[in-house]
Amino acid sequence: MVTDNNKKSSVYQNQMIPSSSTISNTTVSGSQGYQSTGTVANEDAVTLFEMSEPERKDLAQRLKNAGYKVSVTGKYSDALLSAYTTASMKTALQSQMLGQPFTVKQYLNQEIAAGIAGGSDGPSIRKDIRISDASTARTLINAVLQDALGRGATKEELQKYTSALQKAQKASPTVTKYSTVGNVQTSTTTPGINEKQFLIQQIAGTDEAKANKVFGYYDAFKNALGVR
Numbered sequence: 001m002v003t004d005n006n007k008k009s010s011v012y013q014n015q016m017i018p019s020s021s022t023i024s025n026t027t028v029s030g031s032q033g034y035q036s037t038g039t040v041a042n043e044d045a046v047t048l049f050e051m052s053e054p055e056r057k058d059l060a061q062r063l064k065n066a067g068y069k070v071s072v073t074g075k076y077s078d079a080l081l082s083a084y085t086t087a088s089m090k091t092a093l094q095s096q097m098l099g100q101p102f103t104v105k106q107y108l109n110q111e112i113a114a115g116i117a118g119g120s121d122g123p124s125i126r127k128d129i130r131i132s133d134a135s136t137a138r139t140l141i142n143a144v145l146q147d148a149l150g151r152g153a154t155k156e157e158l159q160k161y162t163s164a165l166q167k168a169q170k171a172s173p174t175v176t177k178y179s180t181v182g183n184v185q186t187s188t189t190t191p192g193i194n195e196k197q198f199l200i201q202q203i204a205g206t207d208e209a210k211a212n213k214v215f216g217y218y219d220a221f222k223n224a225l226g227v228r
Contacts, residue, residue: 044088049076056074056076059080060073062108062112063087063108065112065124065125066087068086069083070083084104091103091106091107112125112178113178114178125175125176126175126178127174127175128173128192129169130169130173131166131169131170132165132169137161138153138158138162140165140195141157144196148200149209161199165195165198168193174190176189177189
């Protein structure tokens, strides 16, 4: 048996087509009890069994999101092995058909995004995080400040608002929920933050903005929505 646990636990992310190894197995023979016989080990079973519990839990969650009926406990089980083996075979088949290698993790991520793996009728969820780079953030910040205060941003403001914007974008990804019922696939997308509105909120709290009363319209808008 292969005993490299680190290698085994990363197979579902790194291996395209499972291999096999020979081990000793046991069978029952009357009053003789368990007898050892030579057999070929199932590489998927060995890999799954030797994963750490957090790794099995991560795999189980991906399988479930992709439509397979498994419990997300991190425990080894026949149901988890069956789902993993099916995903592994489909990964190998896709690799062969397309002529390029895919890992099981890549295959599951693909199926989660498509919302069609395993014939699932339940939803799967995809989160997309969009982080503005320094150039994009600078352009947006300058535009908002120019509209609101009639000036561009200082170096300190660019650093402050860019950091705040990127943090808010990371915390509020665009979420798409896929669902397949019968032969009909639907998706519902909830957008992340509105970057311009976020920056207006940030700038509205400054002493300069309050003194110039340039956000009176924004306060009225918030009051109309019942936002305080």
